[in-house]
Each structure stands twice: as C-alpha cells, then as structure tokens.
Amino acid sequence: MSPVAQPLAQSVVQSVDWLAIAPPTIAAVVGLAVLVADLFVGDNRKALLGWVSVAGLAASTLMLLPLLDGDRSTFCLTGDADVCSYTVDGFTLVIQFLVLGGALLAALLSVTALKDARGGLPEGEFWFLLLSSAAGAALLPASRDLATLIVALEVASLPAFALVGIRHGDRKSSEAALKFFLSSVTATTVSLMGISFVYASTGTLYLTEIAGRIDGVDGQLHTLAQAGVVLTLIGFAFKTAAVPFHFWVPDTYVGAPLPVAAYLSVIGKAVGFSGLILVTVLAFPSYADVWGPALAVLAALTMTVGNVGALRQQSTRAYSAVRLLAWSSVGQAGYLLVPIAAAAYSDDAERSIGSTVAYALMYAAVNLGAFAVAALVGRTKTLNRVADYRGLYAANPVTALLLAFFLLCLAGLPPGIIGLFAKVTVFSAAVDAGLGWLAVLMAANVVIALFYYLQWTALLFRAPEGEPARHHVPAPLTAAIALTAVVGIGLSGAPQLVLRFADTGLF
Secondary structure, X not given: OOOOHHHHHHHHOOOOOOOOOHHHHHHHHHHHHHHHHOOOOOHHHOHHHHHHHHHHHHHHHHOOHHHHHOOEEEEEEOOEEEEEEEEEOHHHHHHHHHHHHHHHHHHHHHHHHHHHOOOOOOHHHHHHHHHHHHHHHHHHHHEOEHHHHXXXXXXXXXXHHHHHOOOOOOXXXXXXXXXXXXXXXXXXXXXXXXXXXXXXXXXXXXXXXXHHHHHHOOOHHHHHHHHHHHHHHHHHHHHOOOOOOXXXXXXXXXXXXXXXXXXXXXXXXXXXXXXXXXXXXXXXXXXXXHHHHHHHHHHHHHHHHHHHHHHHHHHOOOOEHHHHHHHHHHHHHHHHHHHHHHHOOOOOHHHHHHHHHHHHHHHHHHHHHHHHHHHHHHOOOOOOEHHHHOOHHHHOHHHHHXXXXXXXXHHOOOOOHHHHXXXXXXXHHHHHOOOHHHHHHHHHHHHHHHHHHHHHHHHHOOOOOOOOOOOOOOHHHHHHHHHHHHXXXXXXXXXXXXXXXXXOOOO
C-alpha cells in the first residue's frame, strides 16, 4: 500500500460503538421488519404489527439504561476522539428518553385508533412511518455535525408528513399534510442554505470545530458566517413552530389522526428544540449576541400568539379540543424558548439549557396525557369539541380527575406541582440572565393561559346535558393514560427528578 493510500484507509475504516447507537438502530430495524411482515400477515392478524412496534419502542427505550455509565462517542475523526459525529452524553440520553418514551405512548394510542379504524388506515405503513420518524428523532440529539443533524431532522420529518395525511380520501387530512410538508420543506431549504454558508466560512461541519473557527472569521467571510447563523436559526424556528412560523400547527393537528397529533406535539417539538440547542450552544456560542436577542423576541411572540390564539377559540361555539391543545402547544413552545435565549446572556449556559430540558419533560408527560384522554372522548364524540367534555366526571370520574390534573400542570397550578415548579425554573432562568422584560411577559401569558385551562377544567365537573355517555377504555388506551398519570403525579411528588437538570450540566 502506498504512503498516500495508507492514511486514507485509516481515516475511512473505524470501529462502531453499537451499544451507543442501539436506541435509534433498534427502532429503525423494527420498522423495516414490520414493513416486510405486513406483506405476509393476513388482515385478521394485522394487530400483531402494532404490538411488535410497541415492543420495539420499549426495547429502544430500555437500551438507554446501559448508556448511563458515562459519555460515549463513535464515528470520530481518526486520531481525534473529541471530534465525532455521534455522541451520547447527558443531554442525548434525556432527549432520547423523551423521544422514545413519547413515541411509545403515541404507539399505545395508535393501537386503539387503528383498531377502531380497521380497514381505513394501512397498518403496516403506519407503523413503519412511526418507527422511522422515532428513529430519526432519537438520532438527532446525538448528532454532533451539521450533516448528521440535517439527515436526522429529515428522517424524523419525512415520515411525519405521510402520517398526517395517511387517511386516504380525507380532505382535512390531505390539507394538513400539505401545509405541514410545505412549511417543513421551507425550513429545510433555509437551514441547508445557512449550513452551506457556515461550512464555506469555517471549512468544517463538526459543531465543536465550528465553535473554534467561526470566532476567527473576518472580512467578507464574517458576513457570510453571520448570514449562515441567522438562516440556520430560522430553519430550526420553523421546526419548533415558533411565531411567525406556526401557521401550520392548528390545521395539521386537527387534520391528522389524533395519535399523530399527540406525537407531533411532543416529539416534533423535541426534535426542533434539541437541534436549536445544539447549533446555538455548541456551534455558535461566539454569536450569542446575534441569536440571543432573536430567540428572546421569538419566545415573547410565540407564547403571546399561542395563548391569545387559544383564548380566541372561546368565541367559537363548537371549538375543537384538539385545536385548543394545538394553540396551547404553540404557547408552551414560547416558554421552552425562554431558557435557550437566556443562555446567550448567562455565564452558565448549560444551566439555562437544563431549564428547557426540565420543562420539556414535564410538558411531554402531561400533554400526552391530555391527548390520551382526548382520544378516549373522541371514541364516542367524533367532533371532539370542548363542549363534549361537559360532565365527564359523572361518566368517568378517574379520567376526568386525571385530565383536570394534566390541564392544571400545563397551567402551572397546584396540584400540578411539577408544572408550577417548571414554570418557576424557566422564569428564574430569564431573571438570572437579565431578561426581566421577558420574565414579566411570561408571567402575563401564564395568567392569560389560566382562563382557557381553568374553563376546560371546570367544564369536566358540571352537570351533564342528558344522560352521561359511558366510555369504554381499551387496554392500550388505559395503559397510555395510566403511564402519563404515573409520570405526572410522580414528578409532582418528586419534582427534583427533572428540576435537577436546571442545576447540573448536560453536555
């Protein structure tokens, strides 16, 4: 072998840490297995595909446990273990747990939804798309170069388009999928342009190397680098549904099958926010004076527009519970943006990011719980209006109490202690960073949100109009509601389990 060929071979051939990449890999392999098995399984046994998918997501989640012993990296530059494409650290594990756990709960909701719609939805394709999206979402927080980051983002997003529009012949579903597709393609295009500018000015795609080189860029390349940072952030702002890039959310959630809407409300946001955190804190820390004020303004606009949009639903006589949850998720995205913006002004950026992670874990558990109860009510009330929840306590006391708990957590009121503490943590991150005006605006938005959360909660305990409808709760739906209840109540009893991320470093 020639002297030139030998170093080249060494740079290409390297070992793979299979344990590190096991969680997303298992989800992807099970997805492919389900798609192939769908060709040979009869219609009367299609339900098995759903349970295999649930088992695959459970196995992916359990494979996070062996990774708790320390940081691991793979796909690294030869001779430089600090420059890698895939890294498992505290941040990666927490987001992967959120993503895979959330996908598992969405899968439990989907088992019931597909059974009720037997013949109307292609089951094999549905489970393949869900698992593929979950694999991409689990890959993204471990990505440490911009190429892997974009690939993971698209693997998570592309199957989601098809999931939204999977109800063939349904006009609302098709319209929702088209809006989601167009907004996501726009986001990807803008992100790729920004990344190309960053690469042109720094000569690298690795996040840690970009952080070291971009600060020394000057002249015309400095302008190119600034444009690249701004365009990259705009692309991820689309993914997080930040205002003014939120327009697709309400119609997409209403038009999609309810389990898919639940999936997008949590996993879709986790994908956007984890990508945003990686590019700001790891790749562009020297441009904090650019992205810090921009994210602060986006946070203010997003929480205000989201909560006002939810409040305006009250004027609609038959407003949808899913549409209300969609606007609520936009408002919650504003709260999640606050600590990321605060990281630009803080001496301890990791602590600020920990506040976002703590809030995201709380939001994921209780929001999925609210969607699980909405799925239950939707079995007998196809329009799933907020008015359909009147007297739910008379028909199903336990479910009504749990929905009230989930809504109070989102509002930040006792007994939803974890929701209250999570909001206080985000509020403190803004105050400590000197963003007093943003903290005041957040407090005002919390008060606005109380109105529609409490109105929905009160409706659960009013006297029903006519005979209360009895709801049969299938086993998978019972499991989803029970799991979210256990997590929400457990975190309210021991909030330090997630709030500690606001005091410790994740990277």
